[in-house]
Amino acid sequence: MDHGLSIRRILPALRRAGFLLVVCAAVSGLRAQSYTTAILADGFDYPVGKPNAYGYYVYRGFTQNGHLGEDWNGNGGGNTDEGDPVYNIAHGVVVFSQDYKRGWGNVVIVRHAYRGKDGQIAFVDSLYGHLKVRMVREGERVTRGQQLGTIGRGPYNMYAAHLHFEIRKDLRVGMHRTKYPRTYATYYAPRYFLDQHRKLRYEARTVRMPINTFLRSNPNRVETDDIDVPEIEGPQTIRPVIPEEIEAILEEQTSMEDTEPEKSKSIFERIFSTGG
Numbered sequence: 001m002d003h004g005l006s007i008r009r010i011l012p013a014l015r016r017a018g019f020l021l022v023v024c025a026a027v028s029g030l031r032a033q034s035y036t037t038a039i040l041a042d043g044f045d046y047p048v049g050k051p052n053a054y055g056y057y058v059y060r061g062f063t064q065n066g067h068l069g070e071d072w073n074g075n076g077g078g079n080t081d082e083g084d085p086v087y088n089i090a091h092g093v094v095v096f097s098q099d100y101k102r103g104w105g106n107v108v109i110v111r112h113a114y115r116g117k118d119g120q121i122a123f124v125d126s127l128y129g130h131l132k133v134r135m136v137r138e139g140e141r142v143t144r145g146q147q148l149g150t151i152g153r154g155p156y157n158m159y160a161a162h163l164h165f166e167i168r169k170d171l172r173v174g175m176h177r178t179k180y181p182r183t184y185a186t187y188y189a190p191r192y193f194l195d196q197h198r199k200l201r202y203e204a205r206t207v208r209m210p211i212n213t214f215l216r217s218n219p220n221r222v223e224t225d226d227i228d229v230p231e232i233e234g235p236q237t238i239r240p241v242i243p244e245e246i247e248a249i250l251e252e253q254t255s256m257e258d259t260e261p262e263k264s265k266s267i268f269e270r271i272f273s274t275g276g
Helices: 003-028 049-053 190-196 244-254 267-275
Strands: 032-039 054-059 068-074 085-087 092-099 107-113 121-133 147-150 163-168 208-213
Touching: 032 092, 032 107, 049 054, 049 085, 092 121, 092 208, 107 147, 107 208, 121 208, 163 190
Parallel strands: none
Antiparallel strands: 032 208, 054 068, 068 163, 085 147, 092 107, 107 121, 121 147, 121 163
């Protein structure tokens, strides 16, 4: 049997099939999976009050099918924390850094690789929303504790200053939250995840990390442009028209009493308190 002749007969058919696959992929909106490398996380810190959230508290937590993250506010309340630094919770790669507007304003998403309790490499995305300033670009490798931006008030100063913070286990979500289950199947309760992974074994290694996993209409393209830090104008007094129902919720949130973190007793205080 002349194998060379058989291959020459088959090649045109294979080329046509390959062309059809490419066309089908283009029509259906599929994107080829891409990868980069990232440092394996050696632990996860809090995004404010580095590293243990000192001086901050959560005034609105995570609820399934409701608020899909945590809103962190400074103990001073109101807008006293506007401009405060926001930190990256663990080693990773920036997969989204844009002024998304639509109620979100400046948003940064960082993808992290870590070794789970089962010994396997797992991935999560951390989202930092309503930022006043973004200090990182898409595709940039970032380290644990690196500043990503500052706390803001959302587009048009429509919120009291705070950080909206999420941790996602589903890497497809991006900014298309309505297309995926708004439950623990997609999200972690942020503080629970952080507390479970504060300290991980230090391995000093890089791993292969999937990227470009968001929907085609909002891909997390990895680029190498210069750091994009938007210009910050002076205080804005213009406020958009907000429905009364939302206005009432915002007023309720901003009027909540401040909660001070419990201060640790000094060694002298502990000695005298036990002696009495």
